[in-house]
Amino acid sequence: MQNRTSIIFGADFAVMNGIIAKFAKRFIAGMTNPLFYAKIILFGEYGMIEDSQGLVVPYSFYKGTLKFSENHSEFEAKSNGHLRKYADFLQELKLPEDFTLDVQRFKDDIDAGLFFDSNIPQGYGVGSSGALVAAIFEKYSLTRHDPENISKENLKNLKAVFGEMESYFHGKSSGMDPLICYMNLPILIENRENLDRVSIPDGEEGKGAIFLIDSGMTGETGPMIQIFFEKMKTEGFRKTLKEEFIRYNNACIDAFLKKDMNPFFRNLKKLSHWAYEHFRPMIPESIFNIWKKGLDSNAYYLKLCGSGGGGYILGFTKDYEKAEKMLEGFQKEVIYRF
Known part of the structure; x- marks a missing residue:
């Protein structure tokens, strides 16, 4: 028969093991969760609604990523609460099969302390909700979509899906903000139906x-x-x-x-x-x-x-x-x- 000390030690060891595993999971998640940058519409605001061209670029000064927190600060607790409401919205959203989200896993992670750690200012036109949508899609999409190899047709489909996901925040969304945040590449919108990746001229230290x-x-x-x-x-x-x-x-x-x-x-x-x-x-x-x-x-x-x-x-x-x-x-x- 084991003595009382060894039983207590065994129990403590099991508890400690669980704590270490939990923190390891959070640490690994934090290491692997990518950053999603803000975006700037250089040209096309409002005009894109009426079929003008648009040019949208990522802006790395502002960024956000999904993280876990054991002890919520006020900011983290507020973000966690917003994610909880958003998860309920996503659960009711009917997305195409290739773009389905694992909403239950998202909810489980919210229960475990998930929040969106972001310095992107809200209400400043640089895509705060777009970065969040992109981060959630990247982490919880059941089908992998590689931004570097995505086809032009799937780019259009992805934009439509992001529009549905972002409609929670604005009532109506083109999906362009999350698409830019997800792709992390400049996008040229040619018209309502056509868009593609584009290279912008390299910046240089000139007067302009x-x-x-x-x-x-x-x-x-x-x-x-x-x-x-x-x-x-x-x-x-x-x-x-x-x-x-x-x-x-x-x-x-x-x-x-x-x-x-x-x-x-x-x-x-x-x-x-x-x-x-x-x-x-x-x-x-x-x-x-x-x-x-x-x-x-x-x-x-x-x-x-x-x-x-x-x-x-x-x-x-x-x-x-x-x-x-x-x-x-x-x-x-x-x-x-x-």
Whole structure:
């Protein structure tokens, strides 16, 4: 018969073994869970709804990943609670067979302390929900989808699936944000039906730059999209969107991908001026004056970054040092040099 000490030691050893196994599982999961980066719509905001081209790129400054936590901080507990509600939504979602999710495993992991560890700001137009959707799909999809080898047709199907998954956050989603976050590659949207991976010119340490300006307030996608659809009921707005905005937008994309900067900035000014005239409700109040200042001085041009209403605004300039001085007082982040 074993003495009492050996029984206690055996029990303690078993408990310790369980704790070690649990922490090992969490550690391995943390090591293997990939990072999902934010995204930036360089061109195509709103226009893509009406079949314009779009150019969307990943932005590695902001990122998120799924992790486990034994002792929830307030942030981790809140994230865990959001995931729990989202899992209920996903359980009711009917996805195509090749894109089915293991929602029960997702729920089990939530019970075990899963949360989304992210520094991507919400309401800033850089894809906070897109990164989350991409992370969940990558971890819980029953079929493996290799971003490097995915076909053009499956790319389109994946975008549609991501649209269904992200609709929980915005009411309606194109699926573009999660697709960019998942692929971690620039994507050119040619029209509603066609999209493909694309190479953007290598950045270099020149005087020019594409940069973000913090408007100092968050924006909500839903209300901004509602304003857009209300404007679309007006024939004059529909006409100018199709005949001017889309033309300037597509010309900017074409020139940027060719790194042909003279026609790029020529069309960019037209695009910025059009947005200043027709997207007023989407431009944060704090940005009105500097938007006009850029147009008047030709020192830089601004455009929406996503749906607008707040968050980040995109800036483009041939001389960043000059633009930076003119935009003193605003928080800025350079995302591309040329």
